[in-house]
Amino acid sequence: MPATIIKNGTVVTADLTYKADVKIENGVITEIGPNLSGGDELDATGCYVMPGGIDPHVHLEMPFMGTYSADDFESGTRAGLAGGTTTVVDFCLPDPGQSLLDALKRWDNKSTRANCDYSFHMAITWWGEQVFNEMETVVREKGINTFKHFMAYKGALMVNDDELFASFQRCAELGALPLVHAENGDVVASMQAKLLAEGNNGPEGHAYSRPAEVEGEATNRAIMIADMAGVPLYVVHTSCEQAHEAIRRARQAGKRVYGEPLIQHLTLDESEYFHKDWDHAARRVMSPPFRNKQHQDSLWAGLQSGSLQVVATDHCAFTTEQKRYGVGDFTKIPNGTGGLEDRLPMLWTYGVSTGRLTPNEFVAVTSTNIAKILNMYPKKGAILVGADADIVVLDPEKEKTISAKTQQSAIDYNVFEGKHVKGLPRFTLSRGKVVVHDGEIRTEEGHGKFVAREPFQAVNKALSTWKELVAPRPVERTGIPASGV
Amino acid sequence: MPATIIKNGTVVTADLTYKADVKIENGVITEIGPNLSGGDELDATGCYVMPGGIDPHVHLEMPFMGTYSADDFESGTRAGLAGGTTTVVDFCLPDPGQSLLDALKRWDNKSTRANCDYSFHMAITWWGEQVFNEMETVVREKGINTFKHFMAYKGALMVNDDELFASFQRCAELGALPLVHAENGDVVASMQAKLLAEGNNGPEGHAYSRPAEVEGEATNRAIMIADMAGVPLYVVHTSCEQAHEAIRRARQAGKRVYGEPLIQHLTLDESEYFHKDWDHAARRVMSPPFRNKQHQDSLWAGLQSGSLQVVATDHCAFTTEQKRYGVGDFTKIPNGTGGLEDRLPMLWTYGVSTGRLTPNEFVAVTSTNIAKILNMYPKKGAILVGADADIVVLDPEKEKTISAKTQQSAIDYNVFEGKHVKGLPRFTLSRGKVVVHDGEIRTEEGHGKFVAREPFQAVNKALSTWKELVAPRPVERTGIPASGV
Amino acid sequence: MPATIIKNGTVVTADLTYKADVKIENGVITEIGPNLSGGDELDATGCYVMPGGIDPHVHLEMPFMGTYSADDFESGTRAGLAGGTTTVVDFCLPDPGQSLLDALKRWDNKSTRANCDYSFHMAITWWGEQVFNEMETVVREKGINTFKHFMAYKGALMVNDDELFASFQRCAELGALPLVHAENGDVVASMQAKLLAEGNNGPEGHAYSRPAEVEGEATNRAIMIADMAGVPLYVVHTSCEQAHEAIRRARQAGKRVYGEPLIQHLTLDESEYFHKDWDHAARRVMSPPFRNKQHQDSLWAGLQSGSLQVVATDHCAFTTEQKRYGVGDFTKIPNGTGGLEDRLPMLWTYGVSTGRLTPNEFVAVTSTNIAKILNMYPKKGAILVGADADIVVLDPEKEKTISAKTQQSAIDYNVFEGKHVKGLPRFTLSRGKVVVHDGEIRTEEGHGKFVAREPFQAVNKALSTWKELVAPRPVERTGIPASGV
Amino acid sequence: MPATIIKNGTVVTADLTYKADVKIENGVITEIGPNLSGGDELDATGCYVMPGGIDPHVHLEMPFMGTYSADDFESGTRAGLAGGTTTVVDFCLPDPGQSLLDALKRWDNKSTRANCDYSFHMAITWWGEQVFNEMETVVREKGINTFKHFMAYKGALMVNDDELFASFQRCAELGALPLVHAENGDVVASMQAKLLAEGNNGPEGHAYSRPAEVEGEATNRAIMIADMAGVPLYVVHTSCEQAHEAIRRARQAGKRVYGEPLIQHLTLDESEYFHKDWDHAARRVMSPPFRNKQHQDSLWAGLQSGSLQVVATDHCAFTTEQKRYGVGDFTKIPNGTGGLEDRLPMLWTYGVSTGRLTPNEFVAVTSTNIAKILNMYPKKGAILVGADADIVVLDPEKEKTISAKTQQSAIDYNVFEGKHVKGLPRFTLSRGKVVVHDGEIRTEEGHGKFVAREPFQAVNKALSTWKELVAPRPVERTGIPASGV
Numbered sequence A, B, C, D: 001m002p003a004t005i006i007k008n009g010t011v012v013t014a015d016l017t018y019k020a021d022v023k024i025e026n027g028v029i030t031e032i033g034p035n036l037s038g039g040d041e042l043d044a045t046g047c048y049v050m051p052g053g054i055d056p057h058v059h060l061e062m063p064f065m066g067t068y069s070a071d072d073f074e075s076g077t078r079a080g081l082a083g084g085t086t087t088v089v090d091f092c093l094p095d096p097g098q099s100l101l102d103a104l105k106r107w108d109n110k111s112t113r114a115n116c117d118y119s120f121h122m123a124i125t126w127w128g129e130q131v132f133n134e135m136e137t138v139v140r141e142k143g144i145n146t147f148k149h150f151m152a153y154k155g156a157l158m159v160n161d162d163e164l165f166a167s168f169q170r171c172a173e174l175g176a177l178p179l180v181h182a183e184n185g186d187v188v189a190s191m192q193a194k195l196l197a198e199g200n201n202g203p204e205g206h207a208y209s210r211p212a213e214v215e216g217e218a219t220n221r222a223i224m225i226a227d228m229a230g231v232p233l234y235v236v237h238t239s240c241e242q243a244h245e246a247i248r249r250a251r252q253a254g255k256r257v258y259g260e261p262l263i264q265h266l267t268l269d270e271s272e273y274f275h276k277d278w279d280h281a282a283r284r285v286m287s288p289p290f291r292n293k294q295h296q297d298s299l300w301a302g303l304q305s306g307s308l309q310v311v312a313t314d315h316c317a318f319t320t321e322q323k324r325y326g327v328g329d330f331t332k333i334p335n336g337t338g339g340l341e342d343r344l345p346m347l348w349t350y351g352v353s354t355g356r357l358t359p360n361e362f363v364a365v366t367s368t369n370i371a372k373i374l375n376m377y378p379k380k381g382a383i384l385v386g387a388d389a390d391i392v393v394l395d396p397e398k399e400k401t402i403s404a405k406t407q408q409s410a411i412d413y414n415v416f417e418g419k420h421v422k423g424l425p426r427f428t429l430s431r432g433k434v435v436v437h438d439g440e441i442r443t444e445e446g447h448g449k450f451v452a453r454e455p456f457q458a459v460n461k462a463l464s465t466w467k468e469l470v471a472p473r474p475v476e477r478t479g480i481p482a483s484g485v
């Protein structure tokens, strides 16, 4: 394979902005500097050469009520690449009682079709000695250092505080990082029943049943449990000020907690659920639901100040037909929206072009920070010699209006329909392969490979050191009871 | 019965400080003003004539592992009166599965020995249709408008989030006020097991197993659930900044939440558990445990600013012999300390004499605020014509050193042993009866009567009005699904 | 003068709600109870009998650029009484260099026309030995215990940090309470110049020049200075979350700080300044300017939680003609709006009817808390035997649409024009005189008397005690320098 | 000059930890990788190869009362290098009325003796058209992009709010970054006078006169002014929770504010001022003074969470003899302590060894973050090909007890005297020159060069874009006044 050279662009990383060419050989960056030559050239004049996006939170071909979410590893990763995202991290979801390793086989199967590299989080959907033991195998042999926990979806994926504490302690031992979907599942279930009983059965009922307070509470609870267990924590889809406040409060006490806003929550608001058209509203049903502008401001400020670190999509695409399972009962509307193709252009347009984020911060929150937190850096998330050539060449002048008609995703709508974005990939490279070439999609099914991730990151080790230093110690007594007995 | 006149004192209420005599007839205040005459006189020269203390949180003769807490309604109320407290509120604790009304009969029996007036909170220790129904009877017929919920004591008194939400909603309907003991019971139980396994079996293990974070979390959770249910909330024994912060945060969002620090947490700290003497430490075992100075500062500031409203004792006295059930296993040490006799003198000495609280604020937090929140005002908590003559005549120059040797409580130690207090009752009156007379105790067993308390206070009504105003409403749609179907 | 009896109403105070008649003789309440007789009767059936409103912040006949604000003590107090307000507190404003006592004479003259009782705050508009000395006279001989300080209006009323600190220390010595108008005058002046230079000369420029951050900063600064000086602090016209946050933060540290939202800021928002009509916008020009909905929510929550204590108007009415001094230069628009007649009905409608406030809280924030903080209680702010018969009999069913056409104020517009209010006085009594009689105004010019207010309230004394306890003390050294010299 | 190769070490940067050799030629890193050869080798076995420390805040040979601080550019930079610090940033301090450019010449002269590279901040100590104009020259021609402002030192360096606002606006235009020393100078001056008058003239009076509240206030004020001016802000020597809280609050609103704790404030506390020995206390006199443990915890948490970004020293060393100018009057004690040699070992010992910080975070806060914020990255603060070879090879097993006896600094004491540190340089390289060689100091006077720094960093540009987007715009009106005129 001949070398590829990205010519005349401006390299933009989480740290730096500078003019340089980038040379790629065998899927890896081999040289960065001025006036490189000796390979096929990609003209990046006027463009930013950035680490490809990493989406830390997607659900491709997710099993649901006997069917699957509509975007599988092929169409999902194709959508991602079209938008400049070159790595996705999916969630392996064991059924209650199922072996983690058995579940992982299923995910291994599905992911063979991926167009870009991918990794997995393992979900802890039940608890028992088998899970306890298999967690070690998953970490040591399967390249997975993150475990997802659902505090909602009562009766299905939800685990209780006992189980959270046990699993978080296990993560601490294994040097792994627990993730939580933070909503109080008990209260959500009760609210759902109450709303349905009162005749609130439309998609807006979904939002009513999961107010920000319910997310804030669970976030706060997960943080406390992680602190007791002595392990860092990653809170997925932080959508509101209440959850963000809990994260900030933890961080300002020195706790190691990460928060992940979604591009949807940053740019779309709750008014979508009040749309007269049922389909319009139902297509936006996801958990947590969209919030109001104040929550959006909170999330943006979190990215600016570093109290929130990454931007994801929770891409889980269902067709309108699938959404209509929930006609007459919002609790049956499949939860999830798309976003993989739109995350980078939307964030660039609403974040960088407005001055909220610097281009470097854009790279950090879409790629580098994620790679660091999940321990894929600098293989992923970097423009460095030796790093995988997962690269997006972003043309800041290229623009379009988002539309389902022109998207890669398999579904029939797009929640960002009509949004005008400016700042789009001229090229996307997946491990050196040019998969987006100036508007043309050249993905290759099965090109993607699994990215193994090691445990015991620096933050885990530091936290364990500190917790050991301040661990409870028995008081030495001169007799028990000592007083005259 | 001849009239009694308190002469030459300075009346101090939550609102006012002024010179006046107070005339009492048939247990009730009948006149307040200068130069009253026509009755037995009590010389209050140099003294403050204040509403008697109300302790909103006591456990007298509480059943525990086949025995009972050592202070019963006789000795407990005697201790209270000796220290200027003229009303206590105890907790009726149904066994799991037991009828609320059956449990109440037991409490009615025990309380016949009370030396001063008393009232009851009803505990919700399990959930079911019977409880749901009996709550109405308890409110409408039994004069109880407050329901206690334990978020800790897993396997015993603890209820889960489902049950909390159901009970809180029921409280909202009935115009009642829910109370919570806020600690995460799951985490406490896990921490206890872990500590014991690690050899931390001394009384300090009790403190280690219930850190401030665990209380803060549960407080935050209870607040969210009350908010969802649309009901005010009263958090008992708020002991730490974390719980206080949750309360402040709720209040600054307009939520109706009350916090109750204990005199122990205001004045004693965690170093007690590190005492070399096992008995010394074990006698201080209560939940939540004592905290450090920073938490104390937080609680004092809460009383000053109004984010915390009342001061209680959680008086639940166990003898050293009973405490020793827990030798070798701190989880078996009975939880609880005394305090009924010491609350007012300790708070006066450490609060008023230092300038942290005004004398009026002292009355508010020991009496008037409690009477208002629990709906006993102005029968209790007031120096007003028509109010019960529950009065403490506090001599600001009278002083002593607290000692178990001279206390009324039935136990053999006092957690405030050795504290020097200045500001003690010259007289205490219980519904007009002079039960403390210049150092002499003249209580009368059985003098105390039950105080019935009505539901639907102004705050409940206002909150319900607001919640109705902002209640979820279905979106009107033109067809479901409307879009082309 | 025959007795007056308010019959069949429900007495509502800051503490209590109960059915009773109220008897008035010689301007004072002489009896409260059922079935009173022996006097002229006022039928209060269906009504609430409440302490008349106290407005702690008005400017009547205020000197301004050679003219005066349009409502003087006659029309201003008439407006107040029409809306149920029975006491106003005005600000005596010495010119720079002028004797405080000379200025007070002018205010004494103007106030002879008052229809209701009134009191004064003294402003510290410059600093020097004369001011230092006269402050004592003002407190000891003139019945004034509050001193106002302007942190804005650079070049006119503004004092700097040095002067604030000196004056606050003087207040501490005298047992007085400092008040502040908190905006950073330097920054406001610079912003004004900048905006005018940029062509922003319309009334909206007024709002642009005084953003919430500028108020929050000054509030925070005043709090620090008061804390250093060891004196409580009262922040007038708290209009925004930033200032409220500073107050909350201070209070949660145990500091004694009060905040005063205005009815305007609670119910009107910044969109008024963007009105196409210049007059409309200019008529709303006041400092601080109206804010957005989030700030309003913050203020309401402050009243609910007690972090803000009182509601005022800053009534300072200028005619449209006067407002037009500022055509082409917003800095010349006279600052101020009306509100005296509307404060109670607006707060009842938007506060009590919505469920944000209880009726008792309404009384507290419009009357009783003010009387307590300013030391007029229980002469004012109470329905108690012996209290002045300043009473509003509020009919919760009486309604109207606010309009300049029907108002008492002398100006030609009303910032609440078109607002529908429900809850209006059936009767208002000023020291026993029925000045509003079922829609008819029966005020008597000159009826109002000055209300003297004593220093050294309980809060001042407690704070001084605490500050003395924690005062800096020199370290005892064995030689200076001790080390080998 | 032959190449130098650092062999067998572990490279630790702000991002990464990996085994590699580092090759240096002509003062620059030219290769990083395994098994490098072809040069003089430095054995880094068992060591961490890290970017040399950058101290963003030092005062070398600072003019003071007719004399100078004791460490000049020679001894000061020698001390820094001995402790692994390879770049210092000093403050050019014009006299009141002096030309910025004239002052700079003096600093240029003094710095010719530097052993390591250095840069300058320019102080704005007065305001006028000349300053306004020269700021541009300083930025465009002199390589300085940071301007320091003193909010304290009244009558000397202090500028008022007007001047701050003007200078901050000028910084915004020039793409520069303003710095502030944040204490309320008016209040400090008043407190000093008050304390002296009360007989508090010892060094503890210095601490009493500058409590945390005074620093918090000024920090908050500077933040507001920077926000109004639309410019980022850097707060030097953030020593307390109050200042940190103001910074956090600003950041969580999306403001661009940096905070700089000193190693002294992280590890030493206020008890030092209560030492019986006057000299001991006086030697610790600096502004802000040391605080208590709670403030320390706050600062550590800030470094962990990113709300504080860098660690400095404010190195300004005075001999005991100089300190004694203040015998009998603490206001005359020269302000300042040493720290240049000890910053890295102290932070490693108390930060990394305890688990509070990861090794990568250590690099970030001592070097990389500073280089980025001040715009020296990646020339400084990086182990990257092309970066200056400013490197510390830290041996985590090397230990010592800090003592004045063995220090490089010119003064006769050390505020860290007796602290045992583990983690010391085996080698320090300054632009390739080995200046510390396994315990031996091999510095070369005059080796250091000035580091020019460009304006208009990404954060400045983003903030300007945002401020332009939300800038005030005049309302279009149809006539002024429109209503009927």
Ligand SMILES: [Zn+2]
Residues within 6 Å of the ligand: A181, A236, A237, A287, A288
């Ligand atoms: Zn989820």
Ligand SMILES: [Zn+2]
Residues within 6 Å of the ligand: A057, A058, A059, A314
């Ligand atoms: Zn998900």
Ligand SMILES: [Zn+2]
Residues within 6 Å of the ligand: B181, B236, B237, B287, B288
């Ligand atoms: Zn309890």
Ligand SMILES: [Zn+2]
Residues within 6 Å of the ligand: B057, B058, B059, B314
């Ligand atoms: Zn209890």
Ligand SMILES: [Zn+2]
Residues within 6 Å of the ligand: C181, C236, C237, C287, C288
């Ligand atoms: Zn004002």
Ligand SMILES: [Zn+2]
Residues within 6 Å of the ligand: C057, C058, C059, C314
């Ligand atoms: Zn005013």
Ligand SMILES: [Zn+2]
Residues within 6 Å of the ligand: D181, D236, D237, D287, D288
């Ligand atoms: Zn400084």
Ligand SMILES: [Zn+2]
Residues within 6 Å of the ligand: D057, D058, D059, D314
């Ligand atoms: Zn300095």
